Amino acid sequence: MKIFKKANLILMLLVLSFLIGCKGNKSQNNQNDEESVNVSYSEEELYRPNFHFTPKKAWMNDPNGMFYYNGYYHLYFQYHPDSNVWGPMHWGHAISTDMISWVEQPIALYPDELGTIFSGSAVVDIGNTSGFGAASKAAPIVAIYTSSKQLEGDDNWKQTQSIAYSQDEGKTFIKYENNPVIDNDKIKDFRDPKVTWDEERNKWVMVLAAGDKIMFYDSKDLKKWNLLSDFGQGIGGHGGVWECPDLFKLPVLGTNESKWVLFVSINPGGPNGGSATQYFIGDFDGTTFTMDKEFETSLNKKHNYWIDFGRDNYAGVTWSNATRKDGSKLMLGWMSNWDYAQKVPTEAWRSAMTIAREVQLQKGDNGYRLLFNPVKELASYRSTKYKKANITIKGDTKLIDSGAIDLARVEIKFNISNLIDEGFTFNLTNKQGDSLAFGYNHNDKNFFVDRRKSGKIDFSEKFADRISTAPRTSLNKDLSGTIIIDKTSIEIFFDNGETVMTEIFFPNAPFEKLSIKPKAQEFILSKIEINELNFN
Numbered sequence: 001m002k003i004f005k006k007a008n009l010i011l012m013l014l015v016l017s018f019l020i021g022c023k024g025n026k027s028q029n030n031q032n033d034e035e036s037v038n039v040s041y042s043e044e045e046l047y048r049p050n051f052h053f054t055p056k057k058a059w060m061n062d063p064n065g066m067f068y069y070n071g072y073y074h075l076y077f078q079y080h081p082d083s084n085v086w087g088p089m090h091w092g093h094a095i096s097t098d099m100i101s102w103v104e105q106p107i108a109l110y111p112d113e114l115g116t117i118f119s120g121s122a123v124v125d126i127g128n129t130s131g132f133g134a135a136s137k138a139a140p141i142v143a144i145y146t147s148s149k150q151l152e153g154d155d156n157w158k159q160t161q162s163i164a165y166s167q168d169e170g171k172t173f174i175k176y177e178n179n180p181v182i183d184n185d186k187i188k189d190f191r192d193p194k195v196t197w198d199e200e201r202n203k204w205v206m207v208l209a210a211g212d213k214i215m216f217y218d219s220k221d222l223k224k225w226n227l228l229s230d231f232g233q234g235i236g237g238h239g240g241v242w243e244c245p246d247l248f249k250l251p252v253l254g255t256n257e258s259k260w261v262l263f264v265s266i267n268p269g270g271p272n273g274g275s276a277t278q279y280f281i282g283d284f285d286g287t288t289f290t291m292d293k294e295f296e297t298s299l300n301k302k303h304n305y306w307i308d309f310g311r312d313n314y315a316g317v318t319w320s321n322a323t324r325k326d327g328s329k330l331m332l333g334w335m336s337n338w339d340y341a342q343k344v345p346t347e348a349w350r351s352a353m354t355i356a357r358e359v360q361l362q363k364g365d366n367g368y369r370l371l372f373n374p375v376k377e378l379a380s381y382r383s384t385k386y387k388k389a390n391i392t393i394k395g396d397t398k399l400i401d402s403g404a405i406d407l408a409r410v411e412i413k414f415n416i417s418n419l420i421d422e423g424f425t426f427n428l429t430n431k432q433g434d435s436l437a438f439g440y441n442h443n444d445k446n447f448f449v450d451r452r453k454s455g456k457i458d459f460s461e462k463f464a465d466r467i468s469t470a471p472r473t474s475l476n477k478d479l480s481g482t483i484i485i486d487k488t489s490i491e492i493f494f495d496n497g498e499t500v501m502t503e504i505f506f507p508n509a510p511f512e513k514l515s516i517k518p519k520a521q522e523f524i525l526s527k528i529e530i531n532e533l534n535f536n
Ligand code: FRU
Pocket: 061, 062, 078, 089, 118, 119, 120, 146, 191, 192, 243, 244, 315
């Protein structure tokens, strides 16, 4: 009897442990269960990019206060350290020597009695115009940001502009005692100051988003600001509120001419829905921004100009004090979209930044166009290489098969020398049956990224309901592209950066195969180079 009881007990324990084991397996394998339960570290890491900046934990949006000084690129960012959705904003901080590998730093700015810390910029005050410089040799860094204070009522706030200074090269900031430096009682959306040094006129110039226009200010000392002019009402895209402007001068490639560029982010109202950033080319005379006549005509006739036609590049601005020798500027953007950013299937952290990009200006058959390309610093991470020339692409042609190159961290460069009439599709796939398609439709002169089958898509209705398309602007018969893939993002730079598409996706396992196929006829892929990028 005793023996029977003992055997029974063992059996019961065995059954129980089997049941517990089954339950454990189920929740591990069933991806759809994971939204409601705590997500384990490894599931989080399934989506965390290899080389795009993400905060270790919590919510991030716009890049802020980017400047270069003494060998370091600084990136501050809209940060809500206590949650994985947007909330009271702080400035997080990260530093890098090459804009690719980032090291996160302690939070730089915390909310105060004037409000939470919205987007803004930072400058290296080399001439100590502000008088914030300490006795030491380092130039003061001055951050100019929006203080946003919630008033009674849900959708009611007061936004003013404040400054803070750093005497230790951007590590810590002291808020200016006479904040705000620009007060405001009238305008509801009044934010995101971007300040630049106007070399010709020896003064600081600020662009500020004010509802449906950009306001221009100047200052000699970063403390006292004078309103100069405004720009933008009825011009360009107005499907949503204007945000995060930037103003800078660029040389026109191969000429002695220079033009001024104005970036304006808009949300919603992007070319493929939700958030996007448009640009204007013109001149700035120290007071007023005037669009170039030719640019204005083509803006009226054709379409607006967007820095990126993908859905995931927003609020991008350029680095202060970081102009390259050839005059090009450096920038990055927030790699998400307000349409679904707060719902993407990561839990411990949310959002990445785009790869840093060089910005140049070219004047071609189509008038002025900005060119965006990944910063050249990325090249030093290249390792294993796949290289082929003159391949005839007839049907679905495999380029990379299971694991030959880690497609979760690659740079692809390709050339098609004589465009066929119809177009081509690249396909990234994994064993789980997920796929990401991207390519070109020559009939419609449209580029596309199709993420409808790219893995998890059901977290938001707005994520995968369409193919993103961008019109080709180049008249060239040859088509070239650079593609950057980092596990959960693709950034495509067509025609030397004239047309850019950035999109995120969430496959159930990393993609491991890459193929290309013609839409109908065969064509020659004259060059393809795939570089695995190594970050160890
Ligand atoms: C853009 C934006 C800015 C604002 C910030 C708040 O994404 O709405 O206009 O300063 O985010 O986090």
